[in-house]
Amino acid sequence: MRFEHGEHNEELCDHLLGLEKRFNDWVVTTAFYACIHFVESKLFPLTNGDKDFESFNAYCDFQHNENNSKLSKHALKAQLVKIYLPAINTQYRMLKDACMNSRYTDYQVSDNKAQSCRDTMKVIKRNCQ
Numbered sequence: 001m002r003f004e005h006g007e008h009n010e011e012l013c014d015h016l017l018g019l020e021k022r023f024n025d026w027v028v029t030t031a032f033y034a035c036i037h038f039v040e041s042k043l044f045p046l047t048n049g050d051k052d053f054e055s056f057n058a059y060c061d062f063q064h065n066e067n068n069s070k071l072s073k074h075a076l077k078a079q080l081v082k083i084y085l086p087a088i089n090t091q092y093r094m095l096k097d098a099c100m101n102s103r104y105t106d107y108q109v110s111d112n113k114a115q116s117c118r119d120t121m122k123v124i125k126r127n128c129q
Helices: 002-017 024-043 056-065 073-084 086-104 111-128
Strands: 046-048 051-053
Touching: 002 024, 002 111, 024 073, 024 086, 024 111, 051 056, 056 073, 073 086, 086 111
Parallel strands: none
Antiparallel strands: 046 051
């Protein structure tokens, strides 16, 4: 289910990229959110130490309630990518940072940046299949 949800977001990303370059901020955002699902489908179920987690939400609940982690869900996921999917760690962090910047700082995203984020999404997807 997760991977298919990622492909749904990927399809929207590809569609937005072709629309007069007016929605480059959303190209970046949908690329990142597609990758969230691709990564979750690759990581879960997960065994971490002596604990088994069926889903990312179960992992977050454990981290926040049992370990008193103050990390956001995005930070927890980035941490998991770094540990368990090091081949895409750099790409995932770049895409996460680009998304946060385009959503919360400056929605003006260049055509080159939008294309680069879309291409990065494709690399992450391939590594999660």
